[in-house]
Amino acid sequence: MTAPIPRDIPLPLPAPEGFLEILLVVAFLVHIIFVHLMLGGSLFSLVCQIQGLKTPDYEKLAYRIMQTVTVNKSLAVVMGVAPLLIINTLYAPQFYASSALIGDMWMAVIPMVTLAFLLAYVHKFWWHQFTGIPELHIGIAALETLLFLFIPLIFMTNVNLMLFPEYWEEVKGFVSAMLLPNVLQRYLHFLSASILFTALFLVWWTGRKPFQEEVQFSELRMVTVRRFFYAFAFGASIFQILTGLLVMASLPTQGMGWSFILILTLGGAAALPALWWMWHNLTRAENLIDDHFNKIIISFACAAILMGIARHEYRKNALADHQSAIAEKTANYSAAVKEAGEQAKLAELTVPKASTPGEAAFNQNCSACHHATLATVGPALQEIKAIYAGNPAGIVNWTKAPGRKRLEGMSMPGFPQLSDDELEAISQYILNH
CATH class of the missing domain: 1.10.760.10 (Cytochrome c-like domain)
Structure with a gap:
């Protein structure tokens, strides 16, 4: 299968390529943290609100979680500008092509984000107005959550399609791009990461003294709530490992390389101690939930950083040949333009001047x-x-x-x-x- 080779616009990069690559990894990691907290917070708020139909304390908890969602979604959008601009700078021909191939759905991101944000505000600021009609309120939360779930799938489909130009001629819109190898596996991996990081965030957040004073839960209820989130974090960690193996097995080989495999292995290994500490706290009653908590966060943070580096390494490997072919085509085009200009100047010099x-x-x-x-x-x-x-x-x-x-x-x-x-x-x- 022959990959289409577009011609690039021969403009210099605004900064050294290596610096932009580092900046891309850092900016993406900062952005994805708030995306995880936005999506996971919306999911947990919905789950707690449904649980609150039977246990009123969970209704109060859902309301407090929803207050974090509107903050995190704003930060997710603001922090997403940098990685989007950098990836457009480093991989302009590929990202432009993939965006055009799923153009209708890509353009629909803006109205969907707008609608999701409006629903989030309605869900949060009209909370007490919906006291008598919880079904409608839960329906609004469910629609908001579905939008927050779907929007990252569009981004993931686009970025995945960008990596594999050999599939461009086969793609006939968003659905066919979404069904390409590796997209759905990567999405499940992303979704489990959102649940994991948000659950750990909520374990910390609900353990703060200001939160405990505000909600006025009993000590027993507070422990139950925190263990509820801790159990979600542990389950999501296991799911992360399983979906990570699926992603690894389904990755096309052109992005593979020893450096990528090494970094990915180190990232997986960095998360293993966190799993042991979490299991230790959940299964031993004498252990407090906060035992090893800081070490768990550091372990997962190291894993996330290494995974972010591995992600970029795979992207760089996958597009290396295509980037090289584009550079060659662009150089040939620039040389042809220069030659044509020189010939035009020569022809102008040889045209006889008007005698009168x-x-x-x-x-x-x-x-x-x-x-x-x-x-x-x-x-x-x-x-x-x-x-x-x-x-x-x-x-x-x-x-x-x-x-x-x-x-x-x-x-x-x-x-x-x-x-x-x-x-x-x-x-x-x-x-x-």
């Missing part, structure tokens, strides 16, 4: 329609000479007020920009040519 002002004015204003011997748009110069022999004033008067002499011919345009002297020079040139 009349010839120069004729070449500039009349030669496009009047050939010396052939009738083209207008009559040939031979025919004009025969009509106006010895009558240069006739040519001047006709040019000042032209019309159509033959039904099959075009009406001649006027030339008000020409002076009488120029018209006289042109008529003399025609009659003496």
Whole structure:
């Protein structure tokens, strides 16, 4: 399968490529943290709100979680600008092509994000107005959550399609791009990461003294709530491992490399101690939930950083040949443009200059329609000479007020920009040519 090779615009990068690559990894990691917290917070708020139909304490918890969602979604959008701009800078031909191939859905991101944000605000700020109609309130939360779930799938489909130009000719819109190898596996991996990081965030957040004073849960209820989130975090960690193996097994080989495999392995290994500490806390009643918590966060943070680096390494490997082919095509195009420019300059130097002002004015204003011997748009110069022999004033008067002499011919345009002297020079040139 031959990958389409577009030609790039030969513009210099605004900074060294290596610096932009580091900046891309850092900016993406910062952005994805808030995306995880936005999506996971929306999911947990919905789950707790449903649980609150039976246990009112969970309704109060859902309301507090929803307050974090509107903050995190704003940060997710703001922090997403940098990685989007950098990836457009480093991989402009590929990202432009993939965006165009799923253009309808890609453009739909803006109205979907707008609607999701409006629903999030309705869900949060009208919370107490929906006391008597919880079904409607939960329905709004569910629609908001579905949008938050779907929007990242569009981004993931686009970025995945960008990596594999050999599939571009096969893609017929968003659905066919989404069904390409690796997209759905990567999405499940992303979703489990959102649940994991948000659950750990909520374990910390609900353990703060200001939160405990605000919600006024009993000590037993507070432990139950925190263990509820802790259990979600542990389950999501296991799911992360399983989906990570699926992603690894389904990755196309062109992005593979020893450096990628090494970094990915180190990232997986960095998360293993966190799993042990979490299991230790969940299964041993004598252990407090906060035991090893800081170490768990550090372990997962190291894993996330290494995974982010591995992600970029795979992208760089996958597009290396395509980038090289684009660079070669662009260089050939630039050389052809330079050669054409040089030939045009040479041709300009070799064109004989007009010997009289009349010839120069004729070449500039009349030669496009009047050939010396052939009738083209207008009559040939031979025919004009025969009509106006010895009558240069006739040519001047006709040019000042032209019309159509033959039904099959075009009406001649006027030339008000020409002076009488120029018209006289042109008529003399025609009659003496």
